[in-house]
Amino acid sequence: MYGLVVMLTMLVLCSIVLAGELRGPAKVISTDTLEIQGTRVRLWGIDAPDETQMCRDIKGDLYLCGLRTASELEGFIEDREVSCLSILEDECGRTMATCSADGSDLGEWLVRKGLVLDWTRYSSGRYQAAQSEADRAGLGLWAGSFAVPRLYRACIRLGGGPAGCSDDANAHP
Template sequence: MPGLIVVLTMFALCSIVLAGQLTGRAKVINTDTVEINRTRVRLWGIDAPDKSQMCRDINGNPYRCGLRAVRDLEGFIAEREVSCLSVLQDESGRTIATCSADGMDVGEWLVRNGLAFDQTQSSTGPYRAAQSAADRAGLGLWSGSFAVPSLYRACIRLGGRPASCSDDANAHP
């Protein structure tokens, strides 16, 4: 019986924390998710538009900001090796980590270029300074208007359509 308890305890710990590092070529799945060695990794600390999300540019014209962010991330990662540290699983079983390419934090790169947001939305969030810099410079999403990704997803869950859930021309004047 004590041996079974030890095995179950070890299994529980392994389900929470995986190997401390995951490294390899990354395939971009979505703006906040990459796949390395057949493991999907959600980038820690950011919230980013989904591929189907629309935004408005500086002239008020709609564009697929989520898809543009995915393409920009693909260009940034390109053929670089991506290394993810502090790999863990959340309560839903998703693998979450802080990842870098050539020493640059991928989450910070996304936020600094206006392609994602500091997920905490607090003044002390890990990427808050990068988000403020992108906002001040009018980069990426900050050059026009957008619906915050979490609100977009909530609208979709309630049965909204991508075009109507995305359209928030007054979200960021």
């Protein structure tokens, strides 16, 4: 009986968090995940390179594109209040949200800088125009070559290593 009470309490608390808004200083956990008030929130609608993923720059030199993305995001939100709305859970149970800092949608900001991709399957193309602009301007990932992040993760799941799964000079979509 005690377990049932605890579980129902947890469900009620989770429902409150999922229905509300998270606001406050944010810590960058990974390329697409923030922590606000102890809650980890994944940015909705984007496909971000993992921290171990490597890309090629305009000269063909390898760099850790996931780490660069996390660092750029950290610099952008530093000392700003972050607000996350439209909080929901994805099919894996992760908390997802559209988050902003000073009125700038963080997903759109990352896509516009060419640091992540619009994941149309989830975003319904919300960031597609920003991605096209970044591609035309040769910004971030679009300056060189890269493996699409979700394909990189699939390769890793199949037993590939970061170098082999990342380094595809023909992977630029």
